[in-house]
Amino acid sequence: MATRDPKERQELTSSCVVCDLHFQEADLVKNFVHNIRGDVVVIPRDKWSLKDDAIPRLFPNCLKYLSKPLRKRKAPAVRSPLQPKRRNVQDDAEQENTAPNTFDYGERDGSVSGSVTLDSTQSLFEELSTMAQEGRRLQGWSTELVDSVVVQGRPPRRESPPA
Incomplete structure (x- = not known):
């Protein structure tokens, strides 16, 4: 709801005419701009x-606080491009083929320890499935294979032995 004077709350219609003195220069459209075959034509x-979005902001004959100038905005900061977002599982599989992965596994008490290195032809799922079938564990984690799904869980730590 635009008004012509802040003290008068009269609504403006499409047939109303307002003085350009009440609007800032950026709120006025003074030219037609057309693009003709790549050339910009200004009429x-x-x-x-x-x-x-034009709002009357300048009221020369009214109280000074009613004429609010438009706040000048700072130019946007120059920023470096964002890091790429995490990829899909398919993209991760392609990435595995380019670089080998290494995983440490072992029993909870540290009696069994070692590492597994995946070559470019072996996927993480295949390695985790093999570890679950063989009973190998990642340190502090239990690994099980349930209906072609590798399930990993971390059992809660017990502070005292069960009675």
Whole structure:
């Protein structure tokens, strides 16, 4: 709801005419701008128009606090590009083929320890499935194979032995 004067709450219609003194220069559309075959053509308007978000901000004959200038915004900061987001599982499988992965496994008490290195032809799922079938464990984790799904869980730590 735009008003012509802050003290008068009269709604403006499409047939109303307002003085350009009440609007800032950036709120006025003074030219038609057309792109013809790649060339920009600017034609001055006979009757100026207002932008859709134009609000009357300047009231020269009213109290000074009613004329609020538009706040000047800082230019956006120059930022480095963001890191790429995490990829899909399919993309991760392709990435596995380019670089080998190493995993440490062992029993909870540390009696069995070692590492597994995946070559470019072996997927993480295949290695985890093999570890679950053979009973090998990642340190502090239990690994089980249930209906072609590798399930890993971390059992809760017991502070005292069961009674």
